[in-house]
Amino acid sequence: MKLTLNLHALLLFHTVALTGSVTAASRKLKISQPAISAQIRSFERQHEVILFEKKGRKIALTPIAQRLLQPTEKLFALEEQIRIMLEDYHRHPQGKLRITGNYMATSILIPKWASLYKQKYPEVAVKITTVNSAQALDSLLQYETDVAIFGHDGLPDERLESLYCLELYRDIFQFVVAPSHQFANQSIAVEVVMKEPFIMREEGSTTRKRLIELCEANSVAPPAIELEFNGLNETIQAVVAGYGVSFVPSLASKPYIQSGELAGVIVHGVGITNKIMLATHDPALLENYVRDFISIAKSNLEQRV
Numbered sequence: 001m002k003l004t005l006n007l008h009a010l011l012l013f014h015t016v017a018l019t020g021s022v023t024a025a026s027r028k029l030k031i032s033q034p035a036i037s038a039q040i041r042s043f044e045r046q047h048e049v050i051l052f053e054k055k056g057r058k059i060a061l062t063p064i065a066q067r068l069l070q071p072t073e074k075l076f077a078l079e080e081q082i083r084i085m086l087e088d089y090h091r092h093p094q095g096k097l098r099i100t101g102n103y104m105a106t107s108i109l110i111p112k113w114a115s116l117y118k119q120k121y122p123e124v125a126v127k128i129t130t131v132n133s134a135q136a137l138d139s140l141l142q143y144e145t146d147v148a149i150f151g152h153d154g155l156p157d158e159r160l161e162s163l164y165c166l167e168l169y170r171d172i173f174q175f176v177v178a179p180s181h182q183f184a185n186q187s188i189a190v191e192v193v194m195k196e197p198f199i200m201r202e203e204g205s206t207t208r209k210r211l212i213e214l215c216e217a218n219s220v221a222p223p224a225i226e227l228e229f230n231g232l233n234e235t236i237q238a239v240v241a242g243y244g245v246s247f248v249p250s251l252a253s254k255p256y257i258q259s260g261e262l263a264g265v266i267v268h269g270v271g272i273t274n275k276i277m278l279a280t281h282d283p284a285l286l287e288n289y290v291r292d293f294i295s296i297a298k299s300n301l302e303q304r305v
Helices: 007-019 022-029 033-047 062-089 101-118 133-141 208-215 232-240 250-258 288-299
Strands: 052-056 058-061 096-101 127-131 148-154 164-177 198-202 227-230 248-249 263-265 271-282
Touching: 007 022, 007 062, 007 263, 022 033, 033 101, 033 133, 052 198, 058 062, 058 101, 096 101, 096 288, 101 127, 101 148, 101 232, 101 250, 101 271, 101 288, 127 148, 127 208, 133 148, 133 271, 148 208, 148 288, 164 208, 164 232, 164 250, 164 288, 198 208, 198 248, 227 232, 232 250, 250 263, 271 288
Parallel strands: 096 127, 096 148, 198 227
Antiparallel strands: 052 058, 148 271, 164 248, 164 263, 164 271
């Protein structure tokens, strides 16, 4: 026989656990302290568990309560997402498209697609969020976005199995410097270039991961990251200004090299691919206006920036 869960009691437990006391939970939820205590005790009796124990004047989580904390956090985060979806439905009756992409996607790819999309669907609200690749995928898996575009190394990833995935591009990472740098347009050994000061994206970004993988593959110590930015454009602009070396996708660096603001560094034996993926949930379950954005992206694949 399946147990029936009192979700309201779980919310009370979760709030007490996070705030550290029934008093604080009472203020946050605007529910009386006796009502909170009574519902938690009822939940404990029903399921034959103890959730809190006294530690002096404070309360502490029991082992079972500690185990419940993470899934209840996910449960109520999902509840919040559903609430936002319902609010968006009423606030944007014609639909709201949420797109999350890594820095290269939102600065180079998505702007054109979003413009084409808005010309066709001016009544649909469009929200574009920029994060790193790992965060973009997490956002999709947590139903915080409708479409995610991110860099992926191509290795098996069980998180992608439940998603619809489309490979947009296979780009190549390259080393870049300012045109005045001594390595500009020169052929340099990987161990030599790694001794230069580097300007890189934050930890967790695809470019940072690929640089570390390259160092490991060549048994070379990682370079000193002298400047770190939470964005690809900021990283490139710092190199353009004349300091250090960076390792970036060629799709992002190409316009700067063509304009003479950047120069490439030829490092033999380096050919790391940057696979750019578009992912969403089952297209059959998506609103038409979401599927149409994906169609626009697919129809423009051959038109590289």
